[in-house]
Amino acid sequence: MCRALGLLASMALATAAAPRGCVGSVSVASFRISAQPSGTRSPAVAIRQVNNLPSGYRISYQPLDLPADLRKDAKLAFVMVPKASDGAITVLEPRSAAGSTDWTAPFAASIAVLVFAPQGLDEKRLTNLVTKDPNLVAALADYADQTAELEAGLDLANELEQQTDDDSARPLRPTTPAEQAIFALVRALNPAVSSYDPLGAGRRAGAATMMGKGVDGFFENAGGIVPGGGILPAVKTWLLPDTEFRSVYAIPSSSDGMTLCTKLGPRSRNKMAYLWAYRMTSAAPPATTILKDANVPIGMRVGVPVRLATAQDWHLLDRVFDWTLIAGSGPTPPLHVPVRPVYEERALQIDLRNFPGPPGAYRIEGKWDWDTYKVSGTVNLHRLDDLKAAQITQESHDKLITSTGPVPVELTGADFLFVDRVTLHRPASARQLPVDMPADRTGPSDKLRVDVDTDALRPGPYVLSLARVDGATAELPLEVLPPNPRLDPTPRRVNAGEREQTVTLTGAGLDRIEKISSDRADFTLAPAGEDSGKRAITVRLHSEAKAGDRLMLLATVKGLGEALRFPAALQVVAARPKIREAKPSLPRDLPITPREGEVPAGSWVSYAIRTDPVDAPPLVSVECAEPARTIQAEKLHAGEKHPSAQLTGADDGTLFLSLDPGAVGQSGCSLTAAIETETLGKSDPIALGKVVRLPRIESLSLTDEKSGDGYAGAIRGFDLETIEKTGWDSKAGVNVPELPRPLAGEGAKQSLRIVMPWPSPSPKAPLFVWLRGESEGRATKVVP
Numbered sequence: 001m002c003r004a005l006g007l008l009a010s011m012a013l014a015t016a017a018a019p020r021g022c023v024g025s026v027s028v029a030s031f032r033i034s035a036q037p038s039g040t041r042s043p044a045v046a047i048r049q050v051n052n053l054p055s056g057y058r059i060s061y062q063p064l065d066l067p068a069d070l071r072k073d074a075k076l077a078f079v080m081v082p083k084a085s086d087g088a089i090t091v092l093e094p095r096s097a098a099g100s101t102d103w104t105a106p107f108a109a110s111i112a113v114l115v116f117a118p119q120g121l122d123e124k125r126l127t128n129l130v131t132k133d134p135n136l137v138a139a140l141a142d143y144a145d146q147t148a149e150l151e152a153g154l155d156l157a158n159e160l161e162q163q164t165d166d167d168s169a170r171p172l173r174p175t176t177p178a179e180q181a182i183f184a185l186v187r188a189l190n191p192a193v194s195s196y197d198p199l200g201a202g203r204r205a206g207a208a209t210m211m212g213k214g215v216d217g218f219f220e221n222a223g224g225i226v227p228g229g230g231i232l233p234a235v236k237t238w239l240l241p242d243t244e245f246r247s248v249y250a251i252p253s254s255s256d257g258m259t260l261c262t263k264l265g266p267r268s269r270n271k272m273a274y275l276w277a278y279r280m281t282s283a284a285p286p287a288t289t290i291l292k293d294a295n296v297p298i299g300m301r302v303g304v305p306v307r308l309a310t311a312q313d314w315h316l317l318d319r320v321f322d323w324t325l326i327a328g329s330g331p332t333p334p335l336h337v338p339v340r341p342v343y344e345e346r347a348l349q350i351d352l353r354n355f356p357g358p359p360g361a362y363r364i365e366g367k368w369d370w371d372t373y374k375v376s377g378t379v380n381l382h383r384l385d386d387l388k389a390a391q392i393t394q395e396s397h398d399k400l401i402t403s404t405g406p407v408p409v410e411l412t413g414a415d416f417l418f419v420d421r422v423t424l425h426r427p428a429s430a431r432q433l434p435v436d437m438p439a440d441r442t443g444p445s446d447k448l449r450v451d452v453d454t455d456a457l458r459p460g461p462y463v464l465s466l467a468r469v470d471g472a473t474a475e476l477p478l479e480v481l482p483p484n485p486r487l488d489p490t491p492r493r494v495n496a497g498e499r500e501q502t503v504t505l506t507g508a509g510l511d512r513i514e515k516i517s518s519d520r521a522d523f524t525l526a527p528a529g530e531d532s533g534k535r536a537i538t539v540r541l542h543s544e545a546k547a548g549d550r551l552m553l554l555a556t557v558k559g560l561g562e563a564l565r566f567p568a569a570l571q572v573v574a575a576r577p578k579i580r581e582a583k584p585s586l587p588r589d590l591p592i593t594p595r596e597g598e599v600p601a602g603s604w605v606s607y608a609i610r611t612d613p614v615d616a617p618p619l620v621s622v623e624c625a626e627p628a629r630t631i632q633a634e635k636l637h638a639g640e641k642h643p644s645a646q647l648t649g650a651d652d653g654t655l656f657l658s659l660d661p662g663a664v665g666q667s668g669c670s671l672t673a674a675i676e677t678e679t680l681g682k683s684d685p686i687a688l689g690k691v692v693r694l695p696r697i698e699s700l701s702l703t704d705e706k707s708g709d710g711y712a713g714a715i716r717g718f719d720l721e722t723i724e725k726t727g728w729d730s731k732a733g734v735n736v737p738e739l740p741r742p743l744a745g746e747g748a749k750q751s752l753r754i755v756m757p758w759p760s761p762s763p764k765a766p767l768f769v770w771l772r773g774e775s776e777g778r779a780t781k782v783v784p
Contacts, residue, residue, distance in 0.1 A: 021251070022261035028248060028274050029097075029116060030065035032257040038104065042370045046256045048151070049321045051281040051369050053109045060102040061095065064257045070098060073120035078103060081111035081141070083282050091127045111144050112278050116260060117243075119271040143247075144277035150249050152318065244270040285320070285368040286313035288348075290377030295445075297384045297418050298355050300470050303347035304364070304379050317341040320366040320373050323350075328361040328378060339366065352381070359383050382417060382445065387466060387474040390414040394561030401481050402459050406436070406451040409464070411476070416448035421467040424452060426460075427477075435464070454480060481559045485509035487566050493681055494521075496547050497575035500540045505569075510535035515556040517563075520545040521570070539570070547574040577675045577683040578612040582657075584689060591717070592694045592769070592780050599671060599689035601662025602696070602719065607688060609655040609673065616677045620647055620657060622688070624669035629691075631665055667693040667722075692771075695719045697782045698749075700767050702756060710734060710757040715767070715782070716743070720752040725770035728761050730777040733770050760784070 021027065034044035038058045047059070061076060077094035081087075087107055095101040097116060115121060248260040260274055289307045296302035308314060323339035338351040348364065359382050364375040396409040423432040436451040452464075459482040466474045487507040494501055511528035516537060526536035545551070550568035557564055585606040586594060599605045611618065622645065623633035634642060636657075638649035644663035648656045661671055669691040676682035695717055702713040715726075720740035725733030734757060740750035764784075768777035 022259065024263075025249075025261040026264045027065075028260040028262050029063070029067055029070075029118075030253045030257050030259040031097075032062040032064060032255060033059065033114070034256070035059050035105070037370065044256075045367070045370060046258070047112065047278060048250060048252075048258060049319070049367075049369075051283065051285075051316075051319050053105055053112070053280055055105055055107045057105045058102050059092075059105060060100070062100045062257075063098065064253065064255065065259075066097065067118055070118050071120060072096075072098070074098060075115075075117045075121040075123075076101075077115040077117070077121060077123065077126060079113035079115065079126070080105065080107070080109045081113075083108040083110040083280075091123065094121055094123050094126075108282075110280050110282050111141055112280070113144070114276045114278070115273055116248075116276070117271065117273040121243075121273060141279060143275075144279035147247075147249055147277050148279060151251070243273050244268050245273050245275055248274045248276045250276055281316055281319055283316055285371075285373050286316045288313075288317065288375045290364070290375055290379055292377070294377065294379040295417055296350070296352065296379060296381060297470065298352050298359065298381050299384055300353060301349055301351045303342060303345050303349050305345075305347045306375065307346075311343075314341060314343045317348075320368055322367040324365050325350075325355075325357065325362040325379075325381075326365055327357065328363065332357055334365070339364070348375070350379075355381070357381070382415060384418065384468070384470055384472070385415050387414050387419075387468055387472045390416070390466060390474050390476060392464065392476055392478055397478060398481075398560045398562055400452065400454060400478060401483055402454050402457055403483075404454050406453050408449050409452050409478075411448040411450070411464075411466075412446060414474075415445045416466075417445035418469045419448060419466050420469050422450050423465045423467075424457075424462055425465065427463055432465070479559055482512070483509060484560070484564060485512055485555065485557055487553075487569055491550065491568050491571040493571050493573055493679075494539050494541060494551075495573055495576045495681055496541060496545060498539075498541065500538050502536055502538050503570070505535045505537060506533060508533055512558045513555045514558055517554045517556075518551045518570070520549065520551055520572075541572065545572050547572055573680055574615070575612075576681050577614045577618055577677060579609055579673065579675060579683055579686040580612065581608075581610045582673055582686050582688055583608045590694065591697045591782055592778050594692060594694065595778075597687075597689050598692045599661040601667060601691050601693040602660065604658055604660055605689075606656060606658045607673070609657055609675075611653065611655065611675055611683075613653065614675070614677050615679055617649070618655075618675035618677050620655060620673060620675050621682075622657070622659060622664055622671065622673050624665035624691075625672050625685070625687075626665075626668075626670060629666045629669035632663060634659060634664055661689070661691045662693060665691050667691055693719055693722055694771075694778075695722050695769065697767070697769075697780055700782045700784050702784050707737075707755045708734075710755050713754050713756050713784075715752050715754060716749060718748055718750065720750045722771050723752060723754075723769045724772040724774070725777065726754045726756060727768045727770075727777055728757060728765050730768055730779070732757065733768065733777050 033047040035047055035050050035053055035057050036042050036044040037054075038056055044060060053059075059078065066074075074097040075094040076097040078092040080090050080092060082090070084107070090106055092103045092106075094115075094117075095103075097118070115126065246262045246265070248262045250258040250260055253259040260276060262274060286308050291305040291307060294304050296304060308317065318341055320339075322336070324334040324336050326334050335355065335357045337355060340349045341347075342349045350364075359380075361378045361380050363378055366373040366375075390411050391413045393410045393412055396407075396411075399407045400409065401407070419437075422435040422437055424435050425432045433456075436453075438449065457480045459480050461477065461479050464476040464478055466476070485507065486509065487505055492503045492505060494503060509532055511532040513525065513528075513535065516523040516525055520542045522540045522542070524538040524540075526538070528535060549572040551570040551572065553566040553569040554563040555566060584599060585608070586600065587603045587605075590600060590603065594600050609620070617638055619635055619637055621633060621635045624630040632644075634645040636642065636645060636647035638647055638655060640647055645657070645659035647658075650656065655675075657673065661669075665671060671688040671691055672685035673688050674683050674685040696719060697715050697717040699716045700713060701715075702711055705712040715723075723736055725735050727733035734755045736752060736754055738753055740752040743749045743751055767780045767782045767784075769780060770777045
């Protein structure tokens with residue numbers, strides 16, 4: 001627990017980047033001390049990395065950088081505390097500090113204490129000290145633990161210092177509760193730092209950093225064993241009165257060496273001796289297992305979640321060194337990477353920023369003493385590609401319909417494995433809506449499916465923002481669509497055999513349809529009107545379309561990438577009913593014979609209507625081709641009788657229609673008839689004739705009253721206001737001088753004063769009349 005707190009403290013200390021070398025202290029000497037099995041080719045392991053030092057192992061010393069005032073009698077001694085509880089502390093023979101030397105471990109050690117004396121050392125007095133004080137073992141153990149705490153923190157600080165290049169542009173993060181607890185721990189080591197507030201403005205000011213204060217706390221207490229001075233003053237009274245012991249800590253130096261750092265103090269006439277202690281773990285390596293599906297990106301510092309048997313094993317994991325990644329296949333050699341256990345995250349933090357290897361599956365290995373330490377499982381390394389290549393699938397776009405609840409949206413085109421946040425917002429709005437991401441992304445990394453809740457979204461454009469763990473972002477435009485167009489369930493009827501026909505579709509949202517297609521018909525879409533529930537289309541059936549077919553329509557809709565399918569939207573039926581002939585039969589007693597194609601208003605006209613065979617008794621409708629001239633359209637089934645029309649049928653399918661054309665339309669109406677059935681629809685209309693209102697003249701009388709070039713006369717009858725001129729032939733006529741007058745007591749009968757040219761062509765010449773607006777006279781059966 002103490003070591004874990006020290007590692008945690010060092011992380012806070014590292015917020016103020018420490019320079020390389022001794023922090024808040026000065027360098028004493030640099031050398032290499034290592035251990036290795038005797039008589040083997042096993043590589044030497046730096047003493048600071050040794051966990052178990054068995055009996056008989058060789059301990060080697062090589063000077064690297066010694067102080068300039070080093071005397072010839074400068075000594076280097078090892079004090080070893082045995083692993084066995086009944087063993088005795090042993091001082092190995094002091095050797096000259098000026099040259100390389102080695103010792104043989106007399107037993108399996110638990111603590112090694114290095115005594116570096118530049119001005120010489122009395123071996124007997126040192127031996128006497130360590131063998132006569134029964135409390136010295138516990139004191140040395142505590143001192144070694146405190147030294148290890150400080151060194152571990154400084155090692156981590158130097159490692160984290162290299163990360164500041166990436167983080168320098170980031171603002172200082174808010175103070176965390178962990179940092180506050182760490183500062184309390186540092187103040188407990190040295191109350192003198194109580195006046196220093198690392199959480200305030202002076203956090204990075206000069207040498208007054210938390211790293212410096214932590215080092216000061218270590219030197220002030222020298223392990224915190226004896227209040228007010230630690231172990232070293234007690235050592236001095238037992239050893240040489242003329243020797244001044246000072247505590248040191250070690251930092252790594254080049255060539256696997258170590259540099260001793262001590263507190264800068266005033267010069268002394270006493271001999272100087274520097275004391276450094278190191279505790280072995282004396283434990284087996286912890287079993288570490290990578291959690292399944294460990295995927296990490298290359299180019300970042302990443303955490304690989306691992307599982308250990310117990311929480312206490314985490315401090316053992318700190319003692320693994322020389323970490324490497326081993327490719328699962330291929331010729332890739334082991335690649336050295338910085339690895340740091342992070343207890344708070346239950347992970348191994350691996351620095352892959354400068355990783356030279358390819359993506360793939362790797363094993364994690366390290367060194368535990370002289371053996372290879374293997375982490376069970378594999379970690380998958382991935383390259384981070386361009387997140388801006390991401391896109392939303394068209395299928396997902398088509399599903400984004402307002403008020404349809406959570407909609408799965410699939411993204412493709414990039415590696416989404418490390419996308420950790422997705423939000424949605426309007427293009428010009430800063431308000432972001434969180435988007436649900438899958439909790440366990442174990443599927444293919446080239447696809448990402450997120451859920452967008454459309455219930456609170458209005459139709460229109462939006463932006464889907466992706467954020468990745470490395471800070472990369474991408475914004476993908478999308479559109480939330482209004483509800484899809486729909487057609488009413490009743491299929492529209494189209495007739496086989498038609499060159500083209502117009503059908504009106506009904507439903508909702510039909511104004512968004514841009515195109516309609518089918519495999520057995522072509523369509524022309526009419527422009528959308530104000531009513532989005534109706535849309536007219538012109539249908540041209542292909543030759544293979546036959547009665548009974550149900551056509552599926554594919555509708556291209558604005559905003560949708562895939563056409564909407566409307567199954568059985570059109571029903572193909574047999575050919576429409578057809579009127580082949582409508583032969584009129586006019587009254588014979590008409591005083592004025594209608595011209596070809598005319599039917600008289602006010603008189604009943606009969607028609608014999610021949611039709612193509614139909615599947616049911618048809619409905620006959622009669623109306624004007626000009627809606628403005630229609631008075632009352634007639635619609636009759638066979639056997640029906642109306643006041644001004646009736647319809648009967650014969651066994652051969654012929655229909656007989658009788659009606660007063662004047663009851664249907666005004667004079668000038670182009671009278672038409674059509675038949676229809678419920679299943680086949682309505683036929684094209686056939687012309688029945690042009691309605692004309694003819695005067696009914698009952699008598700003509702001439703007088704001897706001379707008027708211009710003729711004589712005045714009078715005619716009697718009905719509808720005489722239609723007469724504009726009168727005469728004896730169809731070419732020359734005389735205008736009627738006045739309007740007709742009703743005859744009292746005779747209903748609608750009228751009298752019209754006229755002027756007739758004289759003489760008449762024959763004694764019994766018939767009367768000719770010109771209807772209003774006509775240029776040629778009509779013969780009548782009326783004679784004077």
